[in-house]
Amino acid sequence: MSRVTNINKGWKFVLKECERESLIVSEMKEIKLPHTWNGIDGQDGGNDYYRGVGWYVKELEIEENHHGRIFLDFQGVNSVCDVYLNGQHMGKHEGGYSGFRYDITDYVSSDNILEVAVDNSHIEDVYPLFADFTFYGGIYRDVNIIYTDDIHFDLLDLASSGIYVSQKNITNEKAEVNILAKVVNSGNPSEVGCQISWVDENGGIILTDEQIKTIEKQGEFSFDIEIHNPNLWNGIENPYLYNVIVTLATGNEEIDRKEIPTGLRYFKFDEQEGFFLNGRHMKLRGVSRHQDRESVGNALTEEHQIEDMELIKEVGANSIRLAHYQHNQFFYDLCDKAGMVVWAEIPYISKTSDIDNTASNAIIQMRELIRQNYNHASILMWGVQNEIGIMEEKKSLEQIVREIHDVAKEEDTTRVTTQAQVMMTPEDDPSHYVTDIMAWNKYYGWYVDEVEDFEIFINSFRSKNPNRAFGISEYGAEGILSWHTDNPKVKDYSEEYHALYHEKALKIFNKYDFVWGTYVWNMFDFGSDMRDEGGVKGRNNKGLVTFDRTTRKDAFYWYQSMWSKKPMIHINSKRFVERHTDNIEVKVYSNQDNVTLMNNGNPIELLKKDGTIFLFRVDLTEGDNEIVAVAGDLKDSIIFKKVAEKNMKYVLPEEETKKGIMVNNDENVKNWFSMDLDETIEDFEFKKGYYSIKDKISAILENEEGESVLRKYLCSMLEHEMFNMIKGMPLSSVFSLQKDMFPKLLQLNVNKELSKIKKDVI
Template identity: 25%
Template sequence: MKYIKSVLFIFFTTVSFLSFAQNANSRVEASFDNDWSFKQEDVVGAEKPEYADAGWRKLSVPHDWSIEGEYDKLNATGRGGGYLPSGIGWYRKRFTLADDQKDKKISIEFDGVLANSEVFINGKSLGKRPNGYSGFSYDLTSFLNFGKGKSNVIAVKADNSVQPASRYYAGAGIYRHVRLVTTNPIHFDHWGVFVRTKKSDAKQAELSVEMNLTNESNSPSSVELQVSIISPSGKTVKTITSTKQNLTASGKLNYAQLLTIDQPELWDVESPNLYKAVTKIISGGKEIDQKTTEFGIREARFEAASGFWLNDKNIKIKGVCLHHDAGSLGAAVPLSAWERRFKLLKEVGVNAIRVGHNPASPEFMSLCDKMGIMVMNETFDTWTTSKNNGENGYNLYFKDWWERDTRDLALRDRNHPSVVIYSVGNEIRDNLDSPEGFKKYKDQQDLIHSIIPDMPVTMALFRPSASKVYTNGFAQTMDIVGQNYRESELVNFHEANPTQKVIGTENGHTQAGWLILRDKPYMAGQFLWTGFNYLGEADWPEVTNNQGLFDISGRWRTEGLQRQSWWSDKPVVHLVRRDDNAGKGDWVANWTPSDFDTYDIANVQVYSNCEEVELFLNGKSQGVKPKPANDSPRNWELNFEKGTIKAVGRNGGKDVSFEEFKTAFEPAKIVLEVEKSSISNNWDDVVYVTAKVVDKDGNLCPNATPLINFSISENAEIVAVENGFNASHEKFKDTKRFAYKGSCNAIIRAKASNGEITITAKSEDLTSGTTKISIK
């Protein structure tokens, strides 16, 4: 919770400060999320300010209207889009501006609109953006009305009607945040400040603060540029003001301020220390613009022989791939939902995320900074050649838009210390055994290098032997050679080319793959597919892809339990058994068979990193087994008995970890569990409430599937419900859900600024459960 509190505190204090700064003739960045009108259809004339939208739905953004829809096998999105609806949606918002704003530059910034957006102000088109994952900004100034009684209307058309457009769930609408930005005519550019660490160690860091300015007035000006560095504890450790710089009328200025920081607090995965650079433009002794840029001081590098180094420490990148949806929340994901997921991943031992296969939101990236999670940033899933189930996707726009989209992502994310590598493509099907294929890759790599010097670039190669990239010289042009799966091929390539740096860009949950990462010093890291199950890329009746360490509700899957035994530094013991008799069925983590009459032989596995594990059934030892050299699980075959099964892990002869399960009786009641006791009245703050079906003794009933009805007090709302079942076709936007494996979730958000929220869960023949959460 401390991470989300930090982010929300920064948000609120920034708004407060900027309101003050406006009086000082500086910049104002105001949320533009509230009070939109929405219509889920194509509407003729909706861009016109006089259009009558009184009957439209009132809502705030971020908003994903696709996730609110019904599953249907015939929906045009198909298996890629998870069989959820597509189409056209319009958003409109009316706002006014005071007369004293006439001399200002006013822009609107969108963090992402899915997809093929077009934005209008007072009936004038500002432009289109095909890529729904790109952030963008439009200058509104010359089209605005100022003064009392004069309103402005901004209208946004989001069109994902041409399908299939994605191999995985994309979403629909203004699904990320929006801001209205007011500056003086002389101002920092959008993403116009870059704090670059040129050199760093524990004694001293050399920084370059690069500032890009624009003068949108008709008069030249003389300005000073001031940089203040704020330490992680909030102290100003350095302030430098430049000599006067001449800025021509309608001109631009690029200026770099060099400075040093003594005894810097370095950013790493264990201590993610973050600094702030407060940059100001001063003219005639007055501040006319200011930006605060968060950054980290760290040195990251890849070596061909020894893999990845962070601040001169050789570590393995233990990563997962994540799509941008969060299950029942769709594409419009509150920050606290990402925080919940990141905490679970860190429990496994994950220290890195590959954003697959599109840019994530700005707050997602900032949370990685704050929580010490490294990032492989990624641009595209396709170049010009389409893929199955996504034939009408970005491949239609790559030729005209790749440069703009890549440039904008690199500019937006260049200050994030968490980003240690870029990928410019995932399993690209363009011909890489051709001059054109070489050029497409090199152009993208060169562009990123020009914006972020020293940033390594890779791509997730697809079947490199078949595409000939290991023999035609293509792989040798890459900063780091990345490959999906087939880990032994990557090993063979490196050992034949020992000067090449290598990384697994996408990997399965196999033991063989883990041993390659563990035992090959040159293997910099791996990114598992995936951290969480995700919507789409599934065959009906399933609508969710089932390859995660966790399901969409955050329930541990056996892949996550085993991976924790390989990746965690803490003692780990996890107990699983075959669900069906005599070694048949899936692995499950319980001691309650679905059919007691036919279950008599239990195949049991224990995932553990402990030196030895002893298994007990109803207090009787079933034997002690040492840790295998290849980290494989320890196995037992038992005659099933109702009662308690327990696995105990020992190091040095001492008990260090254990796990036990008890056989559950008949379902008796619902117990509600919450992961935090308070919530703020903010869109980005939600709380997951888990309804568990338990027996009279409080043991989870893993085979119970009753329909659970949630109700909530008027000071809050139920945002979504979910249960993690991959073939569930229930609507997420609801107040009821069938339990799966004995539980389901309700995700709630506050609607008031204080008070206490009461949540109740009921089901026929079960005692109801109730819990309370305070609003702060």
């Protein structure tokens, strides 16, 4: 029988770029897995976290007298990994988020030394190459030893279970299912029996089937079965899971067994009406999740992952985009059990390799993602790319998307493919039609324009693409708990604007059923060591919950009021305690019909009710003002303090507001105006055959004179850590992203100088 032994304890570790032979184990520190070396420096800003080689060494105890095969099972190592056992190279794995295995049977001895070299440095043909999150190095998921008989389910089928449960035709009345079991025999040819049992949640056996074959080196068993009147996996309302038990036997002895939790469901993405699960319309109320957390990086325990799921359930979401890579198998299991509709994707993000434009590593990671997660009922979508169009590519976006889409369809015809288009991709780009469905990363109201422009975009894209099913894969704004205001506005980084942004966006999305789903970016704040925004270094602060998972921001409660059936009430701006005005507007979120508010025991008249938003105008008295909100048995309270003067600790310093992904500091902005700018330019001139701000930055930089112009006016932008994210964009698009950073006078001068440079004619 197969047995799994966890070997997370008893490792030695050192950060050192060296040959294996030069390792001195006595000088290495003791650690246990999961482990990352970037839990601190990958989150403190500066884009200077250690990216290089770390060595892990372990004395490996192997069961004596085991007759069969022995495998090493790695569930996640970031990002390139070389494994040695007793000095023998077992193999190299390239890709930091999928599992991999090695058969070590022929290399074990009485004393075994396992050595693992892990490298998270930039490697130009291993994805991801560039992204707005930290690439934590280390063996950050479990490592196991798996013992099997000579005859066993294939564990080297890209580290899958070797068993694939395919839902061929599912209805409310009948489920047609195929179960494929891949079997390997490393011994003599043998007659092998394979039995399947379909078991309900109470342990009752619904049906069984068995086949017997002679297996020489490898073989397959395929079962076509029917389940009548199935209990369907119905999302968060009823995530019903059957148990498919698959066993192998020789003679009367069972030699291998797998149990596959299986939820039966059918679904459709309709171009006109949106998403349907089991024949019922369902708006996918989604959040996106990065797997890391404060001081821990991506070395999560099961308790961490359970806490994440509980928070996602609490907010009332019914769908999760697991960005931007394969997540832990344990978390996919949690999604199955919770009824979450899942978008799973590979780390093919932002940029294609400069040395391999076939994206071969992305294709391998797609195959790994699908085979390792094929049996998860929660997964309905395979994501093939995220924002690849943000940088200039040698291939067209359409060609890139098609190649990976075709691989996904080769691996799995039972689910749909999707993609997340970057916000500046043209609305008529043919790549939109390559995947089965598609979605947009749009940040109206944060990086560009106003939140209300979501409505303009949705109607515009719809008019140009009337038969295209699409969703919103990312939207969000930074919300930092330190900053507060009575008058929230874009780029003030306040918790109040963060909440107001999400109020406006969700109300717009809810108008359109054909928008099949929306995904908040992000459920949790996450590490991005290159960032320095809003007075916080090394972090993306768009989460509904803080990086350490201890604090739910006000926007969390907005979604809860709209999405959750559990009665709730919440007073906003509780961290904005000291108030200097005579009266304030108090906002309460509640999914109850009525809310009453009192200040120091005195009732306050309701000013306005807008769905789940209750607004009150409260006159403040000197000192403490105890505000109590009540809805039935629900109660929430806070004390606001009336003070004489505005407390500036709640206001982001002006120099910090000038920071962002495009400009380093306020001094750079001032330098623009100290230049001798020509104020007589009346309008932009775009001459055929000459450069302009409409050209991509990368194209302008290829011209020596063009580079000089950009360095003259925009040197700080060119030297910014996140410049690679924008250099494939037209310069005019970058200007529109941060209008306050690039005044029109500056734009006119840049364009005027570019318009003097003639393009080379090829």
